[in-house]
Structure formats: C-alpha cells, structure tokens
Amino acid sequence: MKFQDIFEYFKNPPPTKLCQEVAACFILSVLIDLGDSDFTAISQYLKSKHPAYRVSDHILYIARNFLVDEALILSYWQKQPGQGRPNQMYKISVEKQGEALQLAQLWHRYLGE
Template sequence: MQLEDIRYFFTNPPPIYLCREQAVCYILSVLIQGESCGTGMIQQLECEYGNYRLSDTILYGALEFLESEGAICGSWRKGKGRGRPRRIYQLNPAWHDEARKLAALWRYFTTQQRQTRLSGEIRSPKRVAQS
C-alpha cells in the first residue's frame, strides 16, 4: 500500500452493497412506480445510484420478506421472444401508504450519502496542539 492508494480509495470509493433493510426500502421505492422483475431492480439501482450494488441473495431475501408480509405479490410471466419466464413483482395497493414511508427512508439515506460525499465531510482529523 502507498499513500496514493489511500487517496485513490477516498476519491473513488468502492461500491456500497445494500443490506436487507435498505433493499426492502429500495424495492418498495421501485414498485411504487410500477411492476418490475428482480433483474430489472438490480439494473435500475446501478443506473440511478451508480455507487450502490445489490446482491441476488439480499434482493431475493428482501422480496421473500415483502411477499410474506403481504406487501407485494409476484407472478411468473413469459418475456418477449424466446426468453425464460420471469417473476414480476407488484405492490399490494393496501400497502401503498406504508410503502411510501419506507421508500422515503431510502431516498433520505441516499440523499444523506450523496451530501456527505459532495461536501467532503471525510476530512483528515484536526491536529491537536500539544502542550
């Protein structure tokens, strides 16, 4: 490791992988806008939030949780052409208000992360004068 490696790390940080709680809020923010499949959610995340990543394991665990809570429902649909069927998820209308609240947590989280990055709050600690 060299000092330049440290500088590079902070100017080009590695991707942030979502945990299950963040994934639940992200999924709801997507499904408020309309139905989607798991692969589509991962691609949308990487397009809209370039530094965030979502593993298949976390995504499908969060989807399973939301289905068990009755927040969303999934159905298999055949895609256009010769593609394999995909599970398409939709928000349960009865969950719309709760989904909005949880999606707001996602937006707040990403806004705070972006502001922290842009404002350069990752600064070197102030040197304490020695007596």
C-alpha cells in the same frame, strides 16, 4: 500506505453494500418509480441508477421474500413477447401502499435526497 493512497480511495471509493433492510426499501422504491417489474429489472436498476451501491442477489432475495411474506408486494406471472416462459413480476399491494411509500422514502433518505 501513502498519502496518495488515501486521496485515491476517496476519489474512487468502493461501492457501498446494502443490507437487507435497505434493500427492502430500495425494492419498494423501484416498484413505485417504475411500476410492475421483474427481479432482473430491479437488480439492474440499482446498477444503472446508483452505481455507488451494490447488493448481492442473496440479500435482494431475502428482502423480496420478506416483502412478499408481509404482503407489501405481490407476485404474478407475465408472458413477455418473444420469450418462451413467463417472468415472475412484482407489484405494490394496493392495501399496503401507504406502508410501501413510507419505506420507499427511507431509501431516498438513505441516498441523502
């Protein structure tokens, strides 16, 4: 290790990997910001809007399944124009909007906003 290595690390730090708890808050934030979305759009949103953060698909699936099991988000199928099969879409449950909003705010707090 050299001093220059330390400066380079802080100049270009590696992406922060999200745990499932933070990923759940992120998913809710995306659905609040973008509205109904499919899994791919949710995953791509993190890469495009927050490149300093990464989440594995596995962790994202765990977080999504938790949110579905807890009825914070609902899924439905929607046919997209020009595509053969429908996409599974996700939306915030009307009954759990308050809880979803609180958890989404935790994502923004995590970002330091």
